[in-house]
Amino acid sequence: MSKTIxxxxxxxxxxxxxxxxxxxxxxxxxxxMFWALVDPDAELESRTLILVPTGHITVPDELNMRYINTVFQGQYVWHLFEESK
Incomplete structure (x- = not known):
């Protein structure tokens, strides 16, 4: 199984x-956009992503979230998370 981005x-x-x-x-x-390392032959699954602006309430504790990255858009700063299963 080879993987591709x-x-x-x-x-x-x-x-x-x-x-x-x-x-x-x-x-x-x-x-x-996001880039992922994938097995192109694998079946698809649904993933939940959350975008949180700086200074706003973050995701609830009961959600198990994995931090992905922080990105900048002009004056805005966004923090990106993926819900972990």
């Missing part, structure tokens, strides 16, 4: 191959 557009819920490892996220133009 794929690029995806950020959304609250995304479909990625099972076992995908999100490596990085950043803006390309006005679109927030």
């Amino acid at each position: 794929f690029k995806y557009k950020w959304a609250d819920t995304v479909q990625v191959p099972i076992g995908a490892e999100i490596l990085h996220a950043d803006f390309q133009g006005t679109d927030l």
Whole structure:
């Protein structure tokens, strides 16, 4: 099984191959994108992503969230998380 890095557009819920490892996220133009190391032959699964602006209430403690990255968009700073299963 060889793996490939794929690029995806950020959304609250995304479909990625099972076992995908999100490596990085950043803006390309006005679109927030993320890159993941995936097995392109694997079946797809749904993942939940959360975007939190600096200074706002973070995700609830009962959600098990994994930090991905912090990105900058002009004067805004966003912190990106993925819900862990």
